[in-house]
Amino acid sequence: MDLWSKAFFFGMNGCDPILSQIPVRVQKEGDSAHIGGSKMEYKKLSVSTSFDIKEGEGMTVDDFIDLPVSLGDQMAGQQAKSIFEMLQKPSPHGVPLAWKTGELKFEHILENWEKMEIDFGNDGQPRWPTHFLQPAAMAEFKEKLQEAHNTPECREKWAQLVERKRKEFDEREARRRLVD
């Protein structure tokens, strides 16, 4: 059973590139949690599997390991789905960006980032949000950014956004202090 659990968690933790970047918070005690003033809503997820019963014949080592790894992978998929559903709600830390293929405009990207909190590193450079996109959408997104980079008008708009975001960031940072 230990080996089965180990293989399950291997599948769950190791397969999904998005989930592997999102920190997990484990509830240690009690029956509810309030994070940053909001009550956590727990959602029960489950996966199942089946196997053939054979007379006097067990599983091969590969099958025995693959089954829980695959279950873990399915569980990770369900978790990712739930996370994407959650991300549909706009917040200062995440705003959905949707467009019809081939119709993405640079202004869409700017509007999207305008709604979000952007932090700046010690090097003074903005830490732009991470985007989770399908490969084709990602290619279009990158292309649009490159185009904008080559257009003086877009570069100007971008620079204005960076300055606004820097000001917001500086104001937020200035509030991280002790006062009377």
Added chain:
Amino acid sequence: MRERLVEDWLTRINERGYESSFCQTLISQGYRICRCGHSPIEHGKDVLAISPEGAVCAYQLKTGDFGQSDFARCRDQIITLVETLPTHPSLPAQYEYKPYFVTTGEFKDPAVSLVNEYNTSWQKRNLPTLHLISGRHLLADFIRLSLDFWPVEAPDVRRFRELYLVDGRGDFDIEQFARFITEILRDIKSGLDLKRRVAAANLFSSYLLGDFYKQNDHWSVLQGWTVCAAQIAWAGLSGNHPVANWVDSCKIAQNAAFAALESLAKEVLTEKAFAVKDRELDEFVRTRNTVAISAAACWQLISNRHNPQTTDFQSTVHLLEDYLKRGRLYFWGEGALSQFLIFFWMLEQGGKRATACSLLLDWIKAVTQKNARLSENPIDDPYNSPDECLAKMIGKLLPGDPSRPQAVESYSLFPSILLAVRRNLREQLNIIWKPITNVSLAMFRPEAPEDALLWHCKKGKEYAEGFARPQSWIELRKMAFKDDRERVPKVLQDDVDFALLYSLVFQHRILRSLIKFLDDEFGKNIQRNDT
């Protein structure tokens, strides 16, 4: 099977190891315990109790079979037991006195004959006669009290077997032990049922701690009894039962915990107490140093309330300072806040204010740096035992399976900051405030205050929040001095010594209200005025 197990335990136990269970049998027969425990002032009377009829009974506890030569060896103790009247503040001015001699084995015929002759002589001199209680008698009492509470379901039986079959040297599984005791104390149906269950909790604790007594593993013994006492109190308080139905049993468990704490405190001050006799990882050795010195300091803080600034107190302060200076202590995770707080108060009471403040600020800085949001190498949360933290640390050095990043929070930062605020360390906090705001502050609040007495609390809320931006110093001061002791379980409010011991053992139960309550009692240099 059960009888054989109790018999096996009884034949292997030392005097201290069955003291508590013996007291529990007396309580169950309607006796009131006045004193329990070996001490320089016991004069042959390990246990002092008042019978339901009002007679004062004193018991000398021994182990093994008792022959004529053994009697000769203990002659002076026995004569003192019989011929000197006990003194204790809770005894009436006039009373009938009954001395008892108890052993876990059998009394051989020549010894019984000798006692009979002594009794005849004492009778002629108008002195009380000596009564004998043998192992067979004890066995019957112990079995009767625990009869209905032996584990029946497979997981419970397995848990009991794993807890019982131990080496007795550092392999105490406190979590499983707490779970086992909770099972005995749950679903209480009546006052009578409560009495039976708390008696059984003490009996089973004695059984399960037997090997730790045998190996003089005082730390495990004190942990076990503290958990048992806390959970007995929980059973009484959560069911709103009259205190009289459970308090005596709770006291027995508390006394046993304090006795182990005292033994450990004495051992710490002996020569070569920290000698490393085998190949051991330095982090492990330093963890053991931290646990042992904190237990010793805990005992000294308690003693200091009743008998201030003894030589042992000063010696422990010096030992602590020396180990701090030489880097011989190790705070393995946030659970070590329990040990840290004891050191902090010990240094303050020892007149080492600067060292105490510097230690506190170092702790705050370390947690702030290591447990900042998205930190990749945070200090482990208080739900990890020292062994788990060390195992994780070693595990990080070895390649492992993929794992997801954990949300980084701190349970200890806010309470530590509150201690600094209570000492008006605004300037020092101001310097590090910006990174402090990058830490998510975690807290658990049990639904009812008494639920904090359970090792694992099923009902309650976890919180993760941050400081306000900007954060008002005045608000912080208000929080730091707000009297919220109503969140502290009553049994801890009423007994500050036990509250300190509880905070040492329940390392994961970081309650701001309890820390402030203890700081009121044990802290020095608290500045209530903001100047």
